[in-house]
Amino acid sequence: MNKRPLSRRASRIHPSATLKIDAKFKRMLSEGIDVVGFAAGEPDFDTPEYIKSAACKAIKEGKTKYTPASGIYDLKVAVCNKLKKDNNLTYEPSQIIISSGAKQSLYNSLSVLLNPGDEVILPGPFWVSYYELIQMAGGYPVILEGREEDDFQITKKQIEDALSEKTKAIIITNPNNPTGMMISNEFLKVIADICVKNGIYVISDEIYEKLIYDGKEHMSIAALGEDIKDLTIVVNGVSKTYAMTGWRIGYTASNHEIAALMSNYQSHSTSNPNTIAQYAALAALSADDGSAERMKKEFEKRRNYMVDRINTLPYVHCRKPMGAFYVMMNVSKLFPKKYKGRVIDSATSLCEILLDNFKLSLVPCESFGAGDYVRWSYATSMENIVKGLDRLEAFLGEVED
């Protein structure tokens, strides 16, 4: 049978590298193998009790039906209050769209901004899904590489050189996954000025906003003035801050026109986000039992241990991330060394050797636009972190020229 071809757009999409590695790790675990994994992009803590109780209460009260496509009003009000209190941003509830995770918020954002062939500036290293999401929305990612010696930050010249008639938006992630680095307030201003001058939209992913260490403060680019606020879609959610990855609640704040398009778009794709999870998110944003802060302190302790220890080891090094829960480890000095005759010539080959021989699961960063690096997530216990670094050290002791 001569079947008609499937969608070209869908065929361009790669499977998620991190999910693939995580699947292999979980399979090994289920086979009883003593494997230790650092691929997880989610807090290892449980969702706080007061949030779970709110979800149970919602079920008991029969809040189990459809809601408005863009989310319940009370949650939108809670998001507005949060944005005012934490980010000094004033929005009306009608400017807030609640979605099934920040990932859907990003998908909605790109879908309503892009026409076929539009370009989106993507500073790298970048979170792997942006690249695919841009293409899913019919756009082209224009990747700009940040250098390690600049804490992986791009420059004004790089952005200006990348601008074209087709540039529609830039995605910024602050703090960043995978680097954990932050964009300085001065550079946010530079980005804002370029965007306002050229009428370019900003998708500002602030999902790790509450996981910032060493007393540093977060600033949203949208807070830099009315013009840039009008061009910005703020993306955030409850997944990382409240250990709620499985509940799938994210949100955007944007101008009215964009919010209306996103609401229409979402109403025909997923309808409303899960009703019960919306009530859980409402509780998360409306109260504070201190668990988010406790989680952050624990992450900071783990980060310090991991970074200090990596930087005592041969062949590898890392910079100290400022936020999120990832460490990017530079492994380029291992290329092209050997392990038991097997050549290490890429981050992927290194990760395969580590998983097969040392039962250590790390994420190669080629698909994050950073082939000289592997990513550790420290959203796992201190015991696992010590074990994982012991295994890395054992491996490095056996590397040959």
Ligand SMILES: Cc1ncc(COP(=O)(O)O)c(C=O)c1O
């Ligand atoms: C930078 C970044 N943005 C968005 C998301 C998606 O978050 P959610 O689980 O709310 O969809 C992630 C998850 O890993 C992320 O790392």
